[in-house]
Amino acid sequence: MKKSKLVTFTVLLGFAVLLISSIAEASIVQYSDRTTFNSQGTIFENYGYDDFGTDFSFPGDPWTAHGVTYTTGANIIIGTGTNYAPISNVFCNNYWSPITATIDNSPMYNMFGLDLGYLGTSSAIAFDVMTNLGDYSFIVNYENVPIASQSLDFYGFILSSGEYFTGFSLTSAQGLGSAPAIDNVTLGSTSVPEPATMLLLGLGLMGLAGVRRKINK
DSSP states (O other): OHHHHHHHHHHHHHHHHHHHHHHTSSOEEEESOHHHHHTTEEEEEEEOOTTSOSSEEOOOSSEEETTEEEOSSSEEEEOTTSTTOOSSOEEEETTSOOEEEEEOOSSOOOEEEEEEEEEESOOOEEEEEEESSOEEEEEEOGGGSOBTTTOOEEEEEEEOTTOOEEEEEEEESSOTTEEEEEEEEEEEEESSOOHHHHHHHHHHHHHHHHHHHHHHO
């Protein structure tokens, strides 16, 4: 009799783990408001290239700063005093496109965001986000990308539990003459597990506790 109850306990344990792991499958939520995004967790990095001057700067390639390694092959900072006159210092590819970068995965950040605009000719931008579970691809239509001398738009992403960011890239559909320009690269982590995960975990533990009481009896 005890043996059959032990089997039941094992089956329930496996079922609870299955439910919880199903919540950890790949999923992403996009934010367009930085304040709302920041309120979802704890921000650890928010880097805006302000430590460079107002002219053109070449930080080297690859170049690592604040949890991100930039690997464009031609990393350049465009300062506010250049003829492009961005509203703030922005990072670009000196050969226009693409921007490519990896994200330090040891902290397992599941919050990532940046401000985006363009220099040169307006163009649609392919925004690819890489994680430990897969890749997400977005197309930002050219009419939705502001010129960096006037404004920058925020794009933020939050992953589900168990998934973290490993890199990103931004590629101009126009190619030569059109450069994605980024600022304020942000990395963070959500402060608490997702409500659905906590609910399933609680139900699973309650069920297992009930079975264990029966076994002890």
